[in-house]
Amino acid sequence: MNTIALEASSLGRRYGGTWALRDCSLSLPTARVIALVGPNGAGKTTLLHLATGLLQPTSGTIRVLGEQPGANPEILARVGFVAQDMPLYRSFTVAEMLRFGEELNPAWDRQLAVSRLESLSIPLSQKVGTLSGGQRGQVSLAVALAKRPDLLLLDEPLAALDPLARRDFLAALMESVADHGVSVVLSSHLVSDLERVCDHLVVLRSGRVAVDGDIAGLVRTHRLVSGPRHTGPLGGVGEVIDRTDTDRQTVALVRTVGHVLDPAWTVREVDLEEIVLGYLGAREGSNAQADPTLRAVRPAPSEVGS
C-alpha cells in the first residue's frame, strides 16, 4: 500500500517564457483532505493538471499513488478529477452523464452515483444544461466519486457555488471521504471554507510552494506576536513569516520553537486563514532571505528569557 498520494520533485511547468509552477517539491500523504491554496495564478491548476496527466512537466517529476500520472488506464482509474468550472456535456441528461461514466470506467459504481443524486433530489431525466450551479457541482462530484478513485483532485470546486451549495458540496465530499477513505486534494483561493474539512495545507505563491504541512501542526506552531515598534531582528522565534512595522507597533506572524518568552510581546493563537494570509503576504523570496532584517532568527541564549 502506497502511503504517498502525490509526490513532486523539483517539478516545473513553463508556458512560453513564464513559469506557472517552479521548483515544486512536495510529498502529500494518503487518507487526508489536502487544501491547495493560493491566489489566482499561483499555479494550483497547473499542479493539478500535472497530477492528472493532462499536462506534462517541463522539468522535474511528479508521481501520483507511486505512478506516472495519466500514463495508463490503471492509474487513470485510480485518480478522480473535477476540473475548474466543472465541465459536463450540456446537452446530456443527468442519466446520460452517468452512462458516460459507466462507459468510460470499468470500476464504475452506478449504485453510488444514483443514490447520491436521488438523495439530493436531482432528477436523472433533466438536461445538464438546465441544472443550477450547485446541482452541476453535485453531478460532477457524483461522476468523479462513482469512478471509485483512490485519489480525488478537485480544482476550485467551490468557486462557482453559492454559500449554501458550497456547504452541501463539502458535506457530500466529507461523507464519501468517511465512507470510502478516498484521499482528496482540493484547490481554492478561499480559506475559510476549507478549515472545517481539510487536515493538510499546501500554500502556493507565484508558482512555488510557500508552506506545506499538517494543519493541526501549523496552527500549533504559528503565533501572531505584537508589541511596540521593533526594528531589529525578532528574537526567540523559529522563523518570521510576515511582519508589519508601523510607527508605533510591530506585528508579525511567526513560527515558534517552544514558547515565546519575551514579555514585551503579546502572543496570540492564529487560525488557518491568518496562517495562509501570512504566507501569501510575505515578501518575495522564500521568507525574508532577501531582507536581512526579516531573516529567520534562531534564539540566541542571551535573548531567551531575558
Place this chain on the structure above:
Amino acid sequence: MIWLTWRQHRAQALAILIGLGAIGVFSLVTGPRIAAAFRELHACLVVPGQDCGLLHESFDRRFSGLQFVIPLYMVVPLLMGVFLGAPLIAREVEQGTHRLAWTQTVTRGRWALTKIGLVGAFTVAAAALFAWIVTIWSAPLVAASGQRFGFGVFDLRGIVPIAYAVFAVALGTAIGASIRKTLPAMAVTLAAFAAVRVVVELLLRPRYLPSQTISYSFLQDSPRAGLGDWVITSRVFDPTGRFVSPDGGIHINPTDLAHACPGIGGGLPGKDEVGRCLSQLGVRIVDTYQPGSRFWLFQGIESAIFVALAVGLVVLSMWLIRRRIS
C-alpha cells in the same frame, strides 16, 4: 467510447442522413424521366449516319435546368468537414469537456482514435452513398454530353467525392485541434478546403499524366470525338501565320481571305467556304487532351492525393491532442 461518440455526434449524423435522404428523393423523382428521355436519344444515336441534332438539343434544353444541383452537390464534402470535422475536437476543448473525458479510465490516445475512427467511418459510408446516388442519377446526362472530366462532373462522380469528404473531415479535425474554437475552426476549414480543391483541380489534375496531342484539319470533327476526352487546350495553327491570333484562336479579315483564296465569292463568304479555304491553306487544329479512358485512373490518383492528405492530417491531430492540448 462508441456510445459516447454516437451520443455526442448523433445530431450531426442525423442531419447528414436527412440531407442524403433529400438528395435521394430528388434523384428518384427526376431520375426516371432523364433516363427515359436519354433512351430515346440513345436509340437515335446508335443508328449510323442519322442526324440526332434536334433530339440532342431538346434533351439538353429540357435538362439544362438541373445544373443548379452542381454547386449544391459540390459543397456536400465541405459541409461534412465543417459540421462533423471542425467541432470534433474544438467543441470539447471550448467547453472543457476534454478534461472530463481524459480523466476517466480511457487514455486520450484511445479517446481520440475512437472518435476520429467512428466519425471517419461514418463519413466514408455517407459520402459513398452520396457518390453512388449522384453517379447513377447523372449517368444519362453525362452520356449525352460526353463530358466526363468537366467541372462538377468529374468531382461529383465515381470515388473522388468519398476522398474529398474524408479529407474535409480530417482537415476540420486538425484545424479544430489547433484553433480550439468551434466557429473560427469551421470558417478556416471552409477556406482551406476550398483552397486545396482549387489548387488540385486547376494545377494538378491536368498534369497527373502527360497529356496527348492530336492535330486535324480545320472544319473537321476531331477524330477522337465521342471518346469522352478531356480537351485541355484546342488551338489553331496556320503555316502562313496570317489567320492565327496570338492566343491560338483564329482571326479572319475578309480581304485577307479573298486574297488567299481567290475563288471565294465577294461579300460575306459562307461558313463552308471559309472552312474550305482555311483547310486549303493548311490551317489545322491542335488539341492537347487527356484520353477519356483515363477517367478511372485519374479518379484513383485524385482520391489517393486526398486520402494521403487526410492521413497526414489525422496524424497531426493525434499529435496535437497528445502533446499540445491540456
